[in-house]
Amino acid sequence: MTDRVVHAKVSHRGQTSLPAELRHRWGIEAGGEVAFVDLGESALILPGGTGRARAEHRRVLAERYETGLATIDDPDLADQ
Numbered sequence: 001m002t003d004r005v006v007h008a009k010v011s012h013r014g015q016t017s018l019p020a021e022l023r024h025r026w027g028i029e030a031g032g033e034v035a036f037v038d039l040g041e042s043a044l045i046l047p048g049g050t051g052r053a054r055a056e057h058r059r060v061l062a063e064r065y066e067t068g069l070a071t072i073d074d075p076d077l078a079d080q
Contacts, residue, residue: 022047 008016018028026047028034033049046053 006019006022008019010016018034023029023032028047033052035046035049035053037044037046
């Protein structure tokens with residue numbers, strides 16, 4: 001994760017563009033999808049849309065779950 005903040009301006013028509021460095025890092029090409037989640041006073045940008053975000057979330061949770069299971073020494077507590 002990066003500590004950098006990237007700014008973009010909004011046009012008079014309410015449009016903005018994703019900075020090139022973010023498009024390249026996220027692998028977004030022309031016609032690519034980006035989802036915006038309204039958090040009230042802020043927004044969350046999901047590169048690749050909600051489907052890609054869900055897949056990544058499942059991947060990270062599964063990885064952490066497996067890592068956590070590996071640390072359990074008690075066979076009665078381990079997953080069956």
